Amino acid sequence: MGRGRQKAKATKQARDIKYYSPSTDYAALERELSGSSGHSAHHDADLEPDYSDYEDKYADQFDDDEDSRRIG
Structure with a gap:
């Protein structure tokens, strides 16, 4: 095909x-746009997993005390 x-x-x-x-x-x-389909804007927020079990499991590894952050 030509130019x-x-x-x-x-x-x-x-x-x-x-x-x-x-x-x-x-x-x-x-x-x-009106949202009459039954889906709410907060529906997506319910999909986030619950991490509260992990918070307790690893809480003792990370101390928030100022003494533990001090360099020797």
Whole structure:
């Protein structure tokens, strides 16, 4: 394919992309933005695991006393 044909194809593709306007489902967008689908914003916060068991398990290894941080 020559440079002229290649440039024309690229121009046509750029024009198609520039003026492309997909059909938008505004009802679905409204449902998603209003949150009426039953999902709450705090739903993701419930997915974080509970690390309280590990806090107690390793608490004795790390002392928060100033004396233990002092260099000799």
